[in-house]
Amino acid sequence: MGYPHKTHPRETAILSKHFGDSDARSLDGWKQRGGYRALEQALSTPPAEIVDAVKASGLRGRGGAGFPTGMKWSFMKPGDGKPHYLCCNADESEPGTFKDREIMRWTPHALVEGCAIGAHAIGAETAYVYIRGEFQEPIDQMESAVSEAYAAGILGANAMGSGKRVDVHVHKGAGAYICGEETALMESLEGKRGNPRIKPPFPAVSGLFAKPTTINNVETLVAVPHILTNGAEWYKAMSLSNPKSTGTKLFSVCGNVSRPGTYEVVLGFPFKDFLYDLCGGPQAGRKFKAVIPGGASVPIQTMEEAEATLMDYEGFVAQGTMLGSGGIIVFDDHQSMPRMIARLARFFAHESCGQCTQCREGTAWTTKILERIVAGQGTFEDLDTLLEIADNMTGKTICVLSDSCAVPVVSGLQKFRHEFEALITGRRSSTVAMGGKPSAGGSALTTGAGV
Amino acid sequence: MTTPMVNLTIEGRPISVPAGTSILEAAKVAGVLIPHYCYHPGLPVAGVCRMCLVDVENAPKLMPSCATSVAEGQVVHVHNDKSLDARKGVLELLLINHPLDCPICDQSGECELQDYTFQEGRADSRYREPKRFNPVEDFGGDVMYVPNRCILCTRCVRFMDDVHGDPVLAVAERGDRAVITTAPDAGLTQAWAGNVVDLCPVGALLSKDFLNKARAWELDRSASVCTGCSQGCNIVVETRDNAVVRLKPRANEAVNGHFMCDEGRLNYRWLNRMDRLVAPMAGGGETEWDLATAAVAATFAGKKAHVVANPSLSNEVFFLLGRIVAKAGGAIHFAVPQGSEAPLPGVEDLSLRADRAANATGAELLGAFRSDHPYAGVSGGHLLVLVDVEPSAVPAAALSAAGAVVFIGTADPSKLGRLAAALPIANVVESDGTITNLRGRVQRFLQAKAAPGHARPAWYALADVLIALGEKADYHTASEVFSALAAAKPPFAGMSFDSLGLKGTAVAGAVAGASR
């Protein structure tokens, strides 16, 4: 469902089928809609079989990395005598992405079920759902669902009478995008600053509380019950282009588009149709100019690239970008690309944990230069400096926030350099809106006290 | 079970190191310094500064050498274009908000940011934006914090957390707003907190004691040993214009790791005290060395020696005192001042010791007697020989009871009144010698400054007294005295200044963990 709009006929609503349906949120409502049958079955299925089914389905991590889920689960060694943990990454903070919010506030029991099955599959008795602190409605829904599940004996020491323990705890974050990075998430859960860890060791070896841990995205986990109920082949068959990209994906569509919302299509769907047909195209009197298809950390596409894209992992890569989180941000011809990119850089500067020199200093410096350019005080030299800083920030840090900040800068300069140059030379194109104040003064999020 | 060795090549040099060694440490074996900030051998690895990134052939990205273990067949480049560019990038980014404080910053001349920037950094800055600003803070104890200069290496935080076991420092805020902060109610008053100043690679953490006192390049440096307690931490004595201006720890894995306590560190002013005995005295006034020495020897006649010595004096001194007492009859006594212990939990067997003297162990091995009442039993038949004790601490009763009193020491003894003779000696930074710590480790201290006036090394003065007493004692250097000591005293058998080097050696039969 292009929630909050009506489901488009060309969507395939599996995960989003009950978005907007308040009755789906209760335990009874969920059971009526087929819920918890997969879990009941799973609890009496050997974990290895569940892992194999997920592997065979081709399900890949839906948080942004696209790592094959079954393979990730298989890294958890059974019978090592150590407590295993499942962490559900519900920190959803990638700009442009809002699908997990919908999953949790409309179908919280789907996630409870997904977590329980996932925990069982990896030999864990405890699953933590790390939900970003701003998501109060999803937190409330999840806590309510977890409560109902315990009361009904679905969770607890004897999950659904299986004799196995499954505990699910909701853990509320406190405002840090970086806690969506899997190792930073674990640090935060442990009661520390959200600083990403150096890998190795990898979470499956030493993760939460130094124990073997798997971290999965919300959307990934809620796909699992469907895979177990309908079979791996069913899931694998849902593929319109590359066989390595199977199943459906929730795409969050936002920005300058007629019908922003959450859409669910089979991977490989043509992006041009998606944007102009399903999402309703640009708003009246405007034209699309650029699109970032996978959240702020993936390269910006020109419309030419976007319109040639097939929406799967390989398809986006073939058109100069990545699927990422599937957060589709559309900019029309009224937007100033330098201004949009400056604001993205500011996002990364605010969210940097500050450990690595390149990220801590580079994100802030990039932001300052871009804001100065947007304010009409840039030089051509600045453009060279920006690219050198971006190169310095790439491939050199503990996590990829630093690289992510460089991405819109590099792709923006590559594909929209004329807009930057126009600001520098003082000439403006008539359809490019100038706007925004320099960051000096005013914003409580200004970096540092210096103006 | 022996650790397997790994063979790799660093900067074209093939080496073999134990498995599990980091590339950064392995590079040291190859004689290559990989520039770094956050890494320190005495601290847990952080891997955050990103300065130590190296180019490992066939690796997908540059690897942080402090946090990456060696692997068989690795080929590592430290000074190729990729690695140099990466370091140049780190340096540029560290400098964009760093204030141009070198002219007024204490760290100048011993600053790792200066050093690497000069070696490998950009010649100019292309940063055009306003710099971040935070005011200077008092962190308590001897430490002040200048946030503008901080490069967020977190060595200070890791030291207090993991080595000191007292997490009073933390990183606050995030991103480029991050700074180091202390607890609302606590400061750096812990026993070993001053080490954070040494650890800080830049001038962000500074010693209030040393503030604006001297420039690093004006200092002369000598290896020595702290005499504040019986731990025997290895130190560097830094002087300027013949005055001690700073003490810093010197690394010795067997004694003090990389650290020294604040009490030892900040207690150096006594080494520069002005109220010194600067000329030999005899017959009520100043005189020549020969005459004073003869006067000392003469007072032994018909009496037994009751020697009370400072237990921080060197092995050489106690050896020669022992020879004097063997010739003239008598005994050597010493008392050890006491204080509270303050261990550094993260380093094995390291503590500020209750025994606040450096050579009690050596003194006992060389025949002196430890006592709480070293002056007990002084009578008319005794020559009371005071060897570098604090004059104001000598009981008046002992002074009047003794048959005669002789002073061989550093402080001005004029308050003591009736002295048959007084010989001025050099203190521990004004001469060479050895002391023995509580674990029996014998360590050298080297001369750092000139003694005032006519003062001479104690071993020299005592050797002359021995000669005046008719004994053979033609030592020309402290080293010769020590060699003679080693030949005569079985615990020191085989030792020499050369064999001790600058890290020392344990006496034969030394037992780790022995009390005192």
Added chain:
Amino acid sequence: MSAHETVPYTPVFVGKRKLDLDAILLRYPTKQAALLPALWIVQEARGWVSEAGVTEVAAALELSAAYVKGVLTFYTMYHQHPVGKYFIQVCTTSPCLCAGADKVAEAFLQHTGCNELGVTSPDGKYTVIEVECLGACGFATPVQINADTVENVTADTVPQILAGLK
């Protein structure tokens, strides 16, 4: 008391809140892991987390006060000083910015009487700040008021939203 405290601090973890904390502690193998939840309890009880709050949490979880301060200041949702009764957080990250979020922020500033972002209005009722992506980009511009996310806010609907706040 710190410069921000106008009433003496009374312990938060007593009675029901102590029981809440005890229940939370059961979820994790370490006390430290209860730190974020404990800070939330303090903020919900007192409106913000003061130095005294830091000290109390540190004692309850056997952590050092400096450590707790370091964690507290990492996360943007914890207030280190009192804020207005209605803490208005306007998302202005690019997906919302291109849909007019800056005008929404300006409208809030204008209609609340707050002079600047981050400065509480003279009557103590409102504080308006810009925040990063709220994860509701399809409902531009989302505005979080205390714990509620209000969707689809435009400059025009701001007065009506404010009128609805008591």
